[in-house]
Amino acid sequence: MIYLxxxxxxxxxxxxxxxxxxxxxxxxxxxxxxxxxxLSMKSAILVxxxxxxxxxxxxxxxxxxxxxTQNCTQSINCVLKGVLSPGDHVIVSSLEHNAVMxxxxxxxxxxxxxxxxxxVIFDDLDATYRSFERLLRPETxxxxxxxxxxxxxxxxxxxxxxxxxxxxxxxxxxxxxxxxGMLPISMEKMKIDYLCIAPHKGLYAPxxxxxxxxxxxxxxxxxxxxxxxxxxxxxxxxxxPEQLESGTVNLPGIAGVSAGIxxxxxxxxxxxxxxETALLExxxxxxxxxxxxxxxxxxxxxxxxxxxxxxxxxDDESMLVGQxxxxxxxxxxxxxxxxxxxxxxxxxxxVGTVRVCPSVFTNREEIDRVLFYLKKY
Amino acid sequence: MKRYxxxxxxxxxxxxxxxxxxxxxxxxxxxxxxxxxxxxxCGYTIVLSGDIRQAxxxxxxxxxxxxxxxEAD
Numbered sequence: 001m002i003y004l005x006x007x008x009x010x011x012x013x014x015x016x017x018x019x020x021x022x023x024x025x026x027x028x029x030x031x032x033x034x035x036x037x038x039l040s041m042k043s044a045i046l047v048x049x050x051x052x053x054x055x056x057x058x059x060x061x062x063x064x065x066x067x068x069t070q071n072c073t074q075s076i077n078c079v080l081k082g083v084l085s086p087g088d089h090v091i092v093s094s095l096e097h098n099a100v101m102x103x104x105x106x107x108x109x110x111x112x113x114x115x116x117x118x119x120v121i122f123d124d125l126d127a128t129y130r131s132f133e134r135l136l137r138p139e140t141x142x143x144x145x146x147x148x149x150x151x152x153x154x155x156x157x158x159x160x161x162x163x164x165x166x167x168x169x170x171x172x173x174x175x176x177x178x179x180x181g182m183l184p185i186s187m188e189k190m191k192i193d194y195l196c197i198a199p200h201k202g203l204y205a206p207x208x209x210x211x212x213x214x215x216x217x218x219x220x221x222x223x224x225x226x227x228x229x230x231x232x233x234x235x236x237x238x239x240x241p242e243q244l245e246s247g248t249v250n251l252p253g254i255a256g257v258s259a260g261i262x263x264x265x266x267x268x269x270x271x272x273x274x275x276e277t278a279l280l281e282x283x284x285x286x287x288x289x290x291x292x293x294x295x296x297x298x299x300x301x302x303x304x305x306x307x308x309x310x311x312x313x314x315d316d317e318s319m320l321v322g323q324x325x326x327x328x329x330x331x332x333x334x335x336x337x338x339x340x341x342x343x344x345x346x347x348x349x350x351v352g353t354v355r356v357c358p359s360v361f362t363n364r365e366e367i368d369r370v371l372f373y374l375k376k377y
Numbered sequence: 378m379k380r381y382x383x384x385x386x387x388x389x390x391x392x393x394x395x396x397x398x399x400x401x402x403x404x405x406x407x408x409x410x411x412x413x414x415x416x417x418x419c420g421y422t423i424v425l426s427g428d429i430r431q432a433x434x435x436x437x438x439x440x441x442x443x444x445x446x447x448e449a450d
Contacts, residue, residue: 033388034419036409048392062440064389228419229387239386239442 002330002366007150007178007308007357009200009207011331013256017204020259024252031248033228043251050258051241057261058195059186060213067212067241068249072177072198073099074222075212078244079173079194080104080144082218088141090115091132093156095149095342100175104144117341118145123298125157132161142171144194147179148306151342151353152297153280155183155304162191171216177201178306181264182273187215194218199253203260204360209253214240223247272360276307279358279367286371287311293374296346296353310346310353313377318352321377325354328373332356378404380449382414383423383432386442391421394441401435403427414447424449 003011024046032043051063060066069075080103084090092100094117107113116135121127132143143165148155158174165172173194176185180195181202187195195213199205217240224236225246237243264272280300287293292314300309313321322334335352336343343349358367385391391407398405403425410420425432429446436443 033421036419036421041407044388045392048389051389063393064387226419227387231419232417237386239390241389242387 002362002370004356004358004362004366004370005331005333006359006362007201007337007355008333010202010204010359012359012361013206014204014259014263016263017206017256017259020255021206021252024255028251028255032251033242034248046258047249047251047254050254050261053258053261054197054211054213057265058180058197058213059188059190060195061188061215064240065214067214067244068254069210069212069244070208070250071200071210072175072196073210075196075210076100076144076173076175077103077222078212078218079196079214080107081222082220082244083171083173083194083216084113084141086112087139088113089137089139091118091135091140091143091145093117093128093132093145094119094345095151095154095156095339096146097150097175097177098338098340099177100144100146101341120149120154120156120345122152122154123304125160129157129160129164133164136168136170140168140170142173144173144175146175146177147185148183148308149339149342150178150308151310151337151339151355152346153178153300153305153308153310154297155179155306158192159190165193166191178308181260181269182276182306184269187213199257199260202264203257204263205256205260206253209250209257211257212244214244218244221246267360273302273307275360276358276362277302277305279362279364280305280307280309280356282364283309283356283358283367283371286367287374290371290375296348308355308357310348310355312348312351312353313374315351318348318354321354321374324377325370325373330370330373378426379429381425381429381432382445382447382449383425383429383436383443384410384414384416384445384447385421385423386444388421390441391423393439394423394436397435397439397441398423398425398432401432403432403435405432414445 030039
């Protein structure tokens with residue numbers, strides 16, 4: 001199989017990650033931070049070391065700000081529902097995923113908050129920045145936006161928006177589902193208060209584990225229960241990270257995240273990004289030779305795009321092309337990619353797009369093979 | 378050398394505090410809390426051998442939240 005659906009999840013997990021997950025099940029299968037015996041302590045240390053690695057990798061100030069969740073969507077819900085209060089106004093981008101739009105819309109329909117969508121101006125970061133700036137109101141509490149689009153790969157001017165938020169005293173949350181592990185992120189330099197991560201994508205970890213790094217408090221919880229701290233008290237503890245980690249954490253998943261960071265660090269985030277961008281350039285150039293191909297972005301470019309590319313063939317529904325490739329052993333994703341806002345923006349809400357995303361394991365021959373198939377479509 | 382219990386709010390803070398103290402040259406480990414410290418249920422404490430005032434300053438500088446300090450012996 002040629003797997004080009006790595007924006008959904010990296011389909012091939014490195015040996016290092018596989019071994020770490022298996023080892024956690026074999027050697028570290030005690031409940032971390034609970035029972036206090038040697039094996040439990042060994043598990044707790046594994047969890048803590050992973051927090052340390054994540055804090056360092058993403059330029060966060062302390063390991064206790066690293067929270068493990070079930071997935072990036074839960075991380076985003078924790079931020080939006082935990083930080084916003086009635087009367088608050090939020091600004092998001094015009095390309096957001098439903099992981100952002102649905103909790104936001106729920107809060108809005110409950111008449112708790114209002115929000116506006118800042119237009120992303122393709123290939124003009126300054127104009128995109130100004131879109132956000134123009135929507136600021138006195139009651140704006142937060143800007144929450146994606147780092148990179150999961151449909152087009154466009155990177156948003158995160159550092160500029162972070163600077164704006166800091167200057168205006170607004171909190172800044174970033175959905176890094178499509179960028180973490182692929183694009184460099186420093187919470188300190190980019191002035192990000194809340195970073196939401198899907199480690200099963202760019203960090204090659206297993207599914208079922210998400211990360212939230214919170215540099216500022218999250219006053220309200222969306223889940224309460226046992227945390228392994230202050231057990232005598234019925235009230236939910238307010239100390240991160242355990243405040244947001246009720247119930248037993250996913251230890252094998254955390255072991256996988258830890259190994260995933262090692263894997264990406266060893267390969268080098270820049271080297272991985274260069275490799276994947278080069279493959280997309282090759283793919284883009286090949287698509288241009290196919291009559292009737294529809295492309296929605298400029299040629300992929302380092303720094304401007306995450307390694308994601310959307311296209312269509314003629315006016316065909318994207319699903320037909322996806323099914324055609326699937327029959328030939330090529331895995332891509334077709335449809336709306338849970339981001340209808342982006343498709344409204346592209347004018348593809350009725351047909352969706354075919355999305356291609358390589359990984360560190362993809363090679364040039366595989367890209368040539370897919371282009372060959374598409375030429376015969 | 379005197380031993381102290383430094384009670385933190387969580388296992389995460391206990392492990393972070395332990396590592397910070399070790400890097401600063403202290404002898405430190407982490408143990409489960411006992412009723413002896415006035416706590417029941419889950420919880421962890423740093424066990425320190427050394428100058429408690431210095432250790433406390435090091436932890437506070439690093440932002441480690443301390444709930445209680447008690448002499449162990």
